[in-house]
Amino acid sequence: MHSTQSQQSPARASNSIAPELSIVVPTYNERANVGELVRKLDRVLADIRWEVIFVDDNSPDKTFETVKQIAHSDPRVRCIHRIGRRGLSGACIEGILSSAAPTVAVMDADLQHDESILPKMYRAIKDGADLVIGTRYAGEDASSQGLSPIRQWGSNQATNLARKFLRIDVSDPMSGFFMIPRARVDAVAGKLSDEGFKILLDIIASTPTRLKTVEIPYHFRQRVAGESKLDTLVTAEYLGLLFSKLSGGFLPIRFLMFLIVGATGIAVHLAVLQTALHAFGMAFPSAQLTATLVAMAWNFVLNNQLTYRDRRLKGIKFVIGMATFYLVCSLGTFANVGAASWLVQFEPNQILAGLAGAILGAVFNYAASSVLTWHK
Ligand code: GDD
Ligand code: MN
Numbered sequence: 001m002h003s004t005q006s007q008q009s010p011a012r013a014s015n016s017i018a019p020e021l022s023i024v025v026p027t028y029n030e031r032a033n034v035g036e037l038v039r040k041l042d043r044v045l046a047d048i049r050w051e052v053i054f055v056d057d058n059s060p061d062k063t064f065e066t067v068k069q070i071a072h073s074d075p076r077v078r079c080i081h082r083i084g085r086r087g088l089s090g091a092c093i094e095g096i097l098s099s100a101a102p103t104v105a106v107m108d109a110d111l112q113h114d115e116s117i118l119p120k121m122y123r124a125i126k127d128g129a130d131l132v133i134g135t136r137y138a139g140e141d142a143s144s145q146g147l148s149p150i151r152q153w154g155s156n157q158a159t160n161l162a163r164k165f166l167r168i169d170v171s172d173p174m175s176g177f178f179m180i181p182r183a184r185v186d187a188v189a190g191k192l193s194d195e196g197f198k199i200l201l202d203i204i205a206s207t208p209t210r211l212k213t214v215e216i217p218y219h220f221r222q223r224v225a226g227e228s229k230l231d232t233l234v235t236a237e238y239l240g241l242l243f244s245k246l247s248g249g250f251l252p253i254r255f256l257m258f259l260i261v262g263a264t265g266i267a268v269h270l271a272v273l274q275t276a277l278h279a280f281g282m283a284f285p286s287a288q289l290t291a292t293l294v295a296m297a298w299n300f301v302l303n304n305q306l307t308y309r310d311r312r313l314k315g316i317k318f319v320i321g322m323a324t325f326y327l328v329c330s331l332g333t334f335a336n337v338g339a340a341s342w343l344v345q346f347e348p349n350q351i352l353a354g355l356a357g358a359i360l361g362a363v364f365n366y367a368a369s370s371v372l373t374w375h376k
Helices: 002-008 010-017 031-044 063-073 088-097 115-126 149-166 182-191 199-206 234-246 253-278 284-305 316-343 350-372
Strands: 021-027 050-056 077-081 103-106 131-135 178-181 213-217
Touching: 021 031, 021 063, 021 088, 031 050, 031 063, 031 115, 050 063, 050 088, 063 077, 077 088, 088 103, 088 182, 088 199, 103 115, 103 182, 115 131, 115 178, 115 213, 131 199, 149 199, 149 234, 178 182, 182 199, 199 234, 234 253, 253 284, 253 350, 284 316, 316 350
Parallel strands: 021 050, 021 103, 050 077, 131 213
Antiparallel strands: 103 178, 131 178
């Protein structure tokens, strides 16, 4: 039906200049890199009708201005300037959905991804691949010099988990460098999470059928200009996406991250309690109070770093946020104890009643802190 329409349309004459390939490039403070990237694309994609779509989240360094300057003299260059939004995955999805080209690629702006494999990737798509991934692992000179050792370790663990739990058997599901027929993304667009940065994993996990996948190894370069926006902590976020997918998308990533943080908070609580009782010889009530306050502070800081990394509170807002978080958690504790004490009258299993109270408390803390502490 679509093709019939486009055949009748007068715009048909311009088909010959429509791009075959859109390259979507998310940017945040990449002003010094975008010009060089366009030059590199121009050099390497001589035989393909391409366009590049930069999706910039209102970078403080005004990357969008630089992109638009280039676009002024090069119609293959486009810019989506997003205001009031932040996030790698969301930016990629928006860029892909804005494209009319039958094939789309996603790549970083910082020149760490080797653009010279793009023609090979495109050929693989033409040969029938559903997905082509530029991978840092496969191949002889597999190199990951661009990542810190600890992040490399986290990345490997995350890849293993994806293999085990989601039965995703590509060597680098965290790659930010891939090419895919646009229809493949359109088909799952409604299921994709715009939080976080794991766009590729999300596409694979959201597609019900097996995508015919080709991996092309490349040398991950060092970043020269600007700095990395992702850190070691992104791995934790990846765990959240994994669990969210395992729950069939029912549980939001943020809530799962909140629970993971909460679980570490329990460990902190017990450690502090132990120390206060035995090393400092405190009485139980004050030891328990100290442990509670420290665990809440721990949870606040971790949630601020991880769960709400995109809304991270700093300076005076950090202090106010901490105060509201204490308030929320205190109310959550009331709700928890109240509900459990009420339930235990009907439910003879005290552990079950306790668990129900704890779940209610966690849901309350999550919901209330998302409104009070980390509101948009
Ligand atoms: N629009 C937008 N919004 N772009 C962003 C944002 C954001 O919030 N955060 C990062 N970017 C852009 C950067 O400007 C860059 O072009 C690209 O996304 C990748 O960000 P980097 O900060 O350079 O990531 P990295 O090099 O540390 O991460 C590498 O490893 C990841 C997997 O561990 C990259 O290869 C990623 O693509 C990959 O997913
Ligand atoms: Mn990078």
